[in-house]
Amino acid sequence: MTSARAAAAEAWAFRARVEQEAALRFDRLAAVVAGFDPVSPVPAMMRRAADDERRHTDLCARLAASLGQPVVLDPEESLPSIAPRSLDERQAVLYEVVAACCVTETESMATLTTLMAAEPDPEVREVLHSISKDEVVHARMGWAHLSRESAAVDVSFLAPLIPGMLAGTIDESLFAAPPADEDPEGLLRLGVLPLEKKREVFLGTLEQVVFPGLEKFGVDPEPGRRWLAGAAAP
């Protein structure tokens, strides 16, 4: 197996697990949001998103298997909240929605659109295209919820929590040197960003999409910007 093929198989297997977790998270969050904001369109979006994520899980797992890495998923998987324990229920939901959608799904969309522009192999392109159509909505529902909450309650408590949220989003290897045997063209053909490109997309998305979005809805982006400056420093 080539190094690109092995790395891509691992990446798609990881994505299958990420998508499975997202389905569990959206199902849980939909029920809680509906409890305190019954006229919100977000719970319905989340329930549809959970179904999307289950489909994405299958797509990613099948691609991983075709690249040589079968994926075994636990059907009984459960997913605890990632929010700080000190938050009340409504704040905890907002924290988790911002982490899952405003940060991670927004970053995923930037990754997907970058990969789509890089001429991947046809079967990979088909999977990327299918997933990206749904991920647009998944990112939007996070911004929709933050927008609604910012009009209803004080959301400024999030600002000092953004660094921890971002630190939990990335692998430490993001700011390290790429592997010596990395094959950037091979990775792109198989739907994976080479490390340098991944870093560029992550930084650009935070600086030009996520931080301005947080600021627009009343969450001070400066703690996040300071974390990023430290994390990305050579």
Next chain:
Amino acid sequence: MMLPSLDLAGRARRMHFKKLFQVLVLGGAMAGAVAASACSQANAADKAKKPAADAGTTDSAGGGVKGW
């Protein structure tokens, strides 16, 4: 000074992120505005509530969500 033609990649990247901001952030705000007026009165009372005193303190552990 960088010649305009040499900055095409940088300009394309900026346009890419600008488009993402419009589609995701602004598009999301529009999606969230559906039925918002119906609950704005109920929300006025909530708006006055302040977060718990320990909300967001550094001793409380929070995590992130890994993605693609």
